[in-house]
Amino acid sequence: MPKSRLRTTVRDMVLSLAAIGVPIALVFAIEPSKPGDPVHVIDTASFQSTLGAARQSEPFTVLAPAGLPSSWRLTSADYQLAGDTAAVWHVGYLTPSGGYVSLEQTTQSVNGYLADQHADAALAGTAQIGGTTPATWQRYTGTTPSALRTMLVSVDGKVNVLVTGSAPLAELEQFAAALRASS
Numbered sequence: 001m002p003k004s005r006l007r008t009t010v011r012d013m014v015l016s017l018a019a020i021g022v023p024i025a026l027v028f029a030i031e032p033s034k035p036g037d038p039v040h041v042i043d044t045a046s047f048q049s050t051l052g053a054a055r056q057s058e059p060f061t062v063l064a065p066a067g068l069p070s071s072w073r074l075t076s077a078d079y080q081l082a083g084d085t086a087a088v089w090h091v092g093y094l095t096p097s098g099g100y101v102s103l104e105q106t107t108q109s110v111n112g113y114l115a116d117q118h119a120d121a122a123l124a125g126t127a128q129i130g131g132t133t134p135a136t137w138q139r140y141t142g143t144t145p146s147a148l149r150t151m152l153v154s155v156d157g158k159v160n161v162l163v164t165g166s167a168p169l170a171e172l173e174q175f176a177a178a179l180r181a182s183s
Helices: 002-030 044-057 110-117 169-177
Strands: 073-080 088-094 100-106 122-128 136-141 150-156 159-165
Touching (some): 100 169, 110 150, 110 159, 122 169, 150 169
Antiparallel strands (some): 073 088, 150 159
16 A cells, blocks of 8 residues: 555656646746846836935935936946934946946945945045046045945045946046936
8 A cells, every 4th residue: 555655646746746847848938038138227217216215315415427328327226224324325337348336325434334345445546526526536446345446435524425346447437527416
């Protein structure tokens, strides 16, 4: 008797797997493979919604880039309200050169942010960026994380503005110059 029970159990298991596997195989057979862009681009409506919510909630004036060419691709936008941690507004872009640039606005001190996010960052000078207030930004460089090798920092009473990235310095400066309080 134990042998027939074992055969029934194995037979039931094979039938169950077939019942699950056949529909899955059909989906893979019908759905064409899409060789696409591996970059996840955020649509404008989703970004505007997140930006609007951040502007209503943040304890500081939320900035966003305006007037960037279409070759700049928006890949992330997020905000975190002040609570147990500092308030943070984040926007990330893939640049025309294939580098990455992000805006971080935070109520955390610059030294605290650098210690948390860029342990090996070192002050490397300043950058003059027209159209921004103030026009002189501190420039930091580092290697960790590799995606954020250069940082431009503007300190403004309540909030610190950091433009970070692996993109060439000229693109980071172009991005910083495009930051506006309203779009």
